[in-house]
Amino acid sequence: MSDGGAILTGFLAAAVRISTPLLLAATGEMINERAGVINLGVEGAMLAGALASAIGAAAGGPWLGVVAAVLAGVAMAGLFSAAAIGARTDQIITGTAVTLLAVGLTGAIYRRAFGSGGPGLSLPTMGAVPIPGLRAIPVIGPALFEQPALTYVGWVLVPIAWWFLFRSWWGLALRATGESAEAARASGVPVRRVQTLATLGGGALAGLAGATLVLAQVGTFAEKMTAGRGFIAIAIVVLGRWHPVGVLLAALFFGGANALQYAFQAMGLSVPYQLFLVMPYALALLALAGAVGRARAPAGLGR
Amino acid sequence: MSKLLGRPLVVGALALAAGFLVLALGLGLAGYDPALSLGALWRGAFGSWYALSSATLVRAVPLIVLGLGVALAFRAGALNIGAEGQFYAGAIAATWVGVHAVGWPAPVAVGAVWVAATVAGVVWIGVPVLLKLRFGVLEVISTLLLNFVAEAAVSYAVTGPLQEARRVYPESDPIAEAARLPLLHDSRLHAGLGVALLLAVALWLLFTRTAWGFRLRAVGLGPRAAEVSGRIPVKRVIAGALLWSGAFAGLGGGIEISGVTYRLFQNLSPGYGFTAIAVALLARLNPLGVIATGLLFGALEAGAQGMQREAGVPAVAVSVAEAVIILVILLAEVLARRATERSVAGLAAEEAA
Numbered sequence: 001m002s003d004g005g006a007i008l009t010g011f012l013a014a015a016v017r018i019s020t021p022l023l024l025a026a027t028g029e030m031i032n033e034r035a036g037v038i039n040l041g042v043e044g045a046m047l048a049g050a051l052a053s054a055i056g057a058a059a060g061g062p063w064l065g066v067v068a069a070v071l072a073g074v075a076m077a078g079l080f081s082a083a084a085i086g087a088r089t090d091q092i093i094t095g096t097a098v099t100l101l102a103v104g105l106t107g108a109i110y111r112r113a114f115g116s117g118g119p120g121l122s123l124p125t126m127g128a129v130p131i132p133g134l135r136a137i138p139v140i141g142p143a144l145f146e147q148p149a150l151t152y153v154g155w156v157l158v159p160i161a162w163w164f165l166f167r168s169w170w171g172l173a174l175r176a177t178g179e180s181a182e183a184a185r186a187s188g189v190p191v192r193r194v195q196t197l198a199t200l201g202g203g204a205l206a207g208l209a210g211a212t213l214v215l216a217q218v219g220t221f222a223e224k225m226t227a228g229r230g231f232i233a234i235a236i237v238v239l240g241r242w243h244p245v246g247v248l249l250a251a252l253f254f255g256g257a258n259a260l261q262y263a264f265q266a267m268g269l270s271v272p273y274q275l276f277l278v279m280p281y282a283l284a285l286l287a288l289a290g291a292v293g294r295a296r297a298p299a300g301l302g303r
Numbered sequence: 304m305s306k307l308l309g310r311p312l313v314v315g316a317l318a319l320a321a322g323f324l325v326l327a328l329g330l331g332l333a334g335y336d337p338a339l340s341l342g343a344l345w346r347g348a349f350g351s352w353y354a355l356s357s358a359t360l361v362r363a364v365p366l367i368v369l370g371l372g373v374a375l376a377f378r379a380g381a382l383n384i385g386a387e388g389q390f391y392a393g394a395i396a397a398t399w400v401g402v403h404a405v406g407w408p409a410p411v412a413v414g415a416v417w418v419a420a421t422v423a424g425v426v427w428i429g430v431p432v433l434l435k436l437r438f439g440v441l442e443v444i445s446t447l448l449l450n451f452v453a454e455a456a457v458s459y460a461v462t463g464p465l466q467e468a469r470r471v472y473p474e475s476d477p478i479a480e481a482a483r484l485p486l487l488h489d490s491r492l493h494a495g496l497g498v499a500l501l502l503a504v505a506l507w508l509l510f511t512r513t514a515w516g517f518r519l520r521a522v523g524l525g526p527r528a529a530e531v532s533g534r535i536p537v538k539r540v541i542a543g544a545l546l547w548s549g550a551f552a553g554l555g556g557g558i559e560i561s562g563v564t565y566r567l568f569q570n571l572s573p574g575y576g577f578t579a580i581a582v583a584l585l586a587r588l589n590p591l592g593v594i595a596t597g598l599l600f601g602a603l604e605a606g607a608q609g610m611q612r613e614a615g616v617p618a619v620a621v622s623v624a625e626a627v628i629i630l631v632i633l634l635a636e637v638l639a640r641r642a643t644e645r646s647v648a649g650l651a652a653e654e655a656a
Contacts, residue, residue, distance in 0.1 A: 104622030
């Protein structure tokens with residue numbers, strides 16, 4: 001393979017790897033936003049999922065970690081739902097508080113569970129699962145089809161989410177709830193139950209996203225390691241226009257922007273590394289500015 | 304019960320109690336000694352004159368100033384979640400001016416540092432304001448995202464243009480003596496506390512005595528009603544509130560540089576911008592209340608450091624208490640509102656009968 005081809009493969013592989021947690025979290029957030037619930041606690045759910053996956057994986061292997069992460073994400077979303085849907089507190093501030101709670105909890109539990117002495121924790125990460133046949137495609141094969149299992153989970157969720165939202169009765173009820181809770185209630189949709197379930201589902205995927213970060217990427221946990229990825233996922237939902245395929249493309253776009261760092265390094269270009277740190281956030285802002293005018297949010301979002 | 308929930312002090316006490324209860328429970332569950340931890344928290348905040356003056360009060364200053372900024376925006380219904388980023392923007396600008404202020408008269412140097420910080424805060428929140436007015440981007444998300452950009456900017460500044468002369472440590476040179484605030488004898492407490500208190504009183508007067516304060520409130524309570532009434536330029540009020548909010552947060556960064564650290568480095572703020580949200584909410588967005596809640600959270604943050612030193616509990620654990628306090632206040636507000644609605648409905652029914 002030529003040098004350029006190798007760089008391209010490396011870039012694409014990195015883009016897909018980085019995009020996976022964003023895709024998972026954003027798909028979940030899209031579902032609850034379609035039901036009219038904006039959950040800024042997705043960052044906290046992701047962080048809780050990350051720590052739970054580390055503890056689970058250390059105790060019983062990666063898949064136990066995945067289960068623990070999903071449960072932790074659901075727990076965080078459950079707390080958010082109890083306040084914001086059950087008691088109808090302000091969704092934005094409630095979500096911020098839940099994230100704050102997760103930062104404190106994970107910080108305290110992490111040091112207790114793994115000690116404060118730096119990177120004392122090294123977990124077995126999930127290896128790549130090559131897909132026979134597809135991986136033989138030049139350049140993109142090894143990039144797209146030699147990924148950890150959780151990446152494929154993210155992809156499979158895209159058509160599932162599409163079918164659920166646009167072809168199932170529950171999806172219809174969910175979207176109706178997000179557009180006008182009053183009208184949905186009048187036609188017999190159990191609005192609060194729909195919103196709660198959608199939010200719990202969003203939390204489960206956010207937890208899974210945290211597990212991906214730990215088990216398929218970093219191999220350890222660090223305080224505040226999600227570093228705003230949950231908030232970027234919210235921007236991705238807007239950029240993806242609340243549509244599963246749009247969200248997939250937007251997540252890949254962000255993964256690509258992040259992966260440029262590796263491509264630049266491979267090509268020997270030197271740019272201050274902070275520029276790459278800033279890139280996803282700056283892109284998110286630009287994307288929001290460009291996307292908001294054209295896309296329409298669910299009419300009842302945040303109410 | 305529901306009547307009590309309408310009283311700020313009762314709700315505040317309730318929220319505090321719940322916050323500490325959950326913190327103690329959580330610490331117990333995580334395997335720490337709750338009594339030792341909370342004791343250490345108390346000693347870290349109030350255990351000595353030094354703890355009170357140089358830990359609690361020093362930390363209360365940025366929390367009051369940022370809390371005022373957050374309260375200002377929230378009053379108009381604009382959710383500035385980016386005080387942390389505006390604080391850092393202010394700190395960068397303050398440091399840049401401060402290191403150049405060698406030989407200036409002290410009032411000029413301090414004034415220049417603060418003006419630079421304030422302007423930087425305004426510029427930093429100017430981006431979300433522009434995005435909101437031009438493209439309808441939610442300020443919640445844009446201010447949040449810019450926090451991360453500001454942290455990266457600090458990281459760049461202290462390893463690049465503002466790095467100390469020997470180019471070893473990731474921090475700036477200290478600012479000129481002239482730009483530093485006078486300290487209270489035998490402590491680290493600086494004159495910024497006076498500024499914070501003055502700002503709080505000034506903002507309270509503006510809120511309660513001026514048409515501007517009234518417009519802010521009207522827009523915050525019901526932007527549509529304010530718009531329909533035709534007398535209030537809703538967009539301009541919201542934009543103004545956000546810009547002023549950024550000014551406060553930026554100034555907070557400038558005060559921190561000129562009064563406490565004298566230099567810029569990463570993690571200068573232990574999350575002051577986020578804690579300020581709790582400060583403002585607990586004070587019910589009342590500037591005089593912000594003084595009290597700022598002191599309270601200053602004590603909490605100072606105590607957290609004591610807890611880490613004495614009991615080995617990571618300082619970040621206090622955000623659990625902060626989060627619970629925010630949640631309890633939100634819940635109490637909802638319950639109080641419902642009770643009011645119920646009694647209004649009850650009165651209406653009596654009238655009708």
